[in-house]
Amino acid sequence: MSPRIDISTAIVDDDNINISPFEDAVAYDKRMKQMLLINAITKNCASSPHEILQKINHAIHDSGDGSKLEATVLSGGCANLSCKVSVDKHPELCVFAKFCFEYALWNPDRTVHYDLQRVDNEYKIMQEMSRKTPDIVVPPLACWDVKHEGQNMKLLLTGWSKGIQFCNQFIDGKVDPRIATKLAYSLAALHNIKDFEPDLNSLVKQCMANRLEFMKAVAKEASKTKTPNDRTEAYCATLGENIITKIMDANIENYNQRDCLIHSDPHVLNILVEAKPSIEDVGGFGPDGTVILCDWEMAMAGPIGKDVGSALSFPIGCMIAHGMNGRLDANVCIDKYVNTLLDTYLSQIEVDGKTVEQVVATLRNIFGWCGRFLYFVYYVRNDQEQGRLFPVYSDLSKERLRDSLGVLGLKLMRLSYDNDHVPASTSLDEVRKTFNSLLQEEVTRGLPKIELSSSPRSVIAVL
The missing domain is CATH 3.30.200.20 (Phosphorylase Kinase; domain 1)
Incomplete structure (x- = not known):
């Protein structure tokens, strides 16, 4: 008491x-x-x-x-x-x-x-x-x-936790490789808790449910447009109302699943990491590589992919942003973080008892929730709290990035929720290849033309 x-x-x-x-x-x-x-x-x-x-x-x-x-x-x-x-x-x-x-x-x-x-x-x-x-x-x-x-x-x-918000490392394009492993183990440990209340914090769900319905309405409206304003609306129109509705309904249904306990909001602003020894040390990190996951207020029983999907969204946005700036060195570093987080997490849930089929389903669920974050938070809402942090600075670049994240988000949601597009029998490797191909496409599209003409193989090296 x-x-x-x-x-x-x-x-x-x-x-x-x-x-x-x-x-x-x-x-x-x-x-x-x-x-x-x-x-x-x-x-x-x-x-x-x-x-x-x-x-x-x-x-x-x-x-x-x-x-x-x-x-x-x-x-x-x-x-x-x-x-x-x-x-x-x-x-x-x-x-x-x-x-x-x-x-x-x-x-x-x-x-x-x-x-x-x-x-x-x-x-x-x-x-x-x-x-x-x-x-x-x-x-x-x-x-x-x-x-x-x-x-x-x-x-x-x-x-009291000392540290800086994790977003700063992605903005700098220099990411501590120890963080991915620690975060993956922690999220896997949370998701592996067997004895949990299925109705834990169920009252917090309505707010998100309302947002998902709003996202669906926006996407459906775009799917019917004859004069799209950008690539995202054009992609919605290409898919058509039936496919858009199927994807959005599947995401809403998935939100109500109670697979495990989830943090529900582990984006980079809710993760604190050790500050660099000095501000002049551009590539350095603290000696311990500490990481703290904050703000457990939205924790609940929910879909297993939501946590890792949310955690990947800002890093992926930064990859496209750095690509627009021609900073492929930053993308090498962030890509290593993304793949380490995925590899470690998937290996750990398999050790904890997930079958191969369940691991594949979890990976697809991760990409679906990552896509939902990219499309809804960065494109539909055009979230100022996080969106303004991406390392792009002109209004034109910001709008191009927003549009790119919108398209990629919808494509990842389709990868996750449209079994007619990507069959449920698709292997783990093939799902990863599809994800990498979709991400590579957006990074490549954003590269300055000089990068594309002088070093056409560089993007493949990144991804």
Whole structure:
């Protein structure tokens, strides 16, 4: 059971809150939440069995140096708040906090609420994974119930993880080869958990289900167009409405499968890696090759290919982007990462008991979900959070890349879900060859013409 902390009367000192009466309502709301978070940790850290929280308790209560907790907001503010919480005079004493609210305090509509159970689920699965793969998951420290002015809240605490977002290595075109192996083993360990709740976090599925239906509607509309605006719409029109509908319906049906526990969102922004020893060291990596998989909030029972497929999407996008810039050296490095991740993961699930047929089906499922990410996130949504990170800089290049990812995404979804196009009996090697051929085609198309004319065999060397 999570301990309950009632702090309904804890925040009474205006000197501690220090909010101007002229401050806007949203800023006031966020700062009040920060104070609630700090008070909850201050009251409860003494009873924690974890060393870091005991040290924090000693620093703020027993050190005698006037130490206080402070919370630096990292993201959020309405339905949840993510913070780095540290001791002001001992900054090395820090934890990560995710503070989640049943209702956004500014929203008077109480029919719109946040499912607090998902915070408990996140805590449980992090506990399980920190036992199985302790080097790739930050240790979960606490999941506390908090109540304030009649509202229920959840406070999740974990250890603080140093590192940088993994996307930076793909942008640079220099990828630590150790990361692929570690990530593959961790995801395989997660997917191999046999005793799991099939309805775990099932309430989070509706949001994604709505997005899949929206993606289907966009693709169907494009399949009927007589005047396509780009290659992606032209490809939809070439396939026609029936094939597009079959592919999209298969993806939606697959989303509702409960093959195993999945992280559900392991893209490169949710993966932290060790920073380089120095910013000047362009090709170097940290001595340990550490990797941390973050943000387990969307973990659920789902399709086995979704995790690895999502993890491959940004690297593949960077391969095409680097190709557009003529940087084949970067593509050699990223291609090695992609193939190492696939090889290690597939080998591990086979060791864990998957038959050859199941391994092939898993690979096709990986490519289907990778394709869904490429087409929906980068093309349909034109996601600014990740899309702006690709190493292309002119508006024309960005639009060409977006279109390329849209086409490739749809082709990978067809590879996965259209058995009339790629029969279910297709071997593992043939599925890999088809994937490599589709990726090579997009990289080749994006290469500067000087590269194509002077070194026609270079792309084959890359892939």
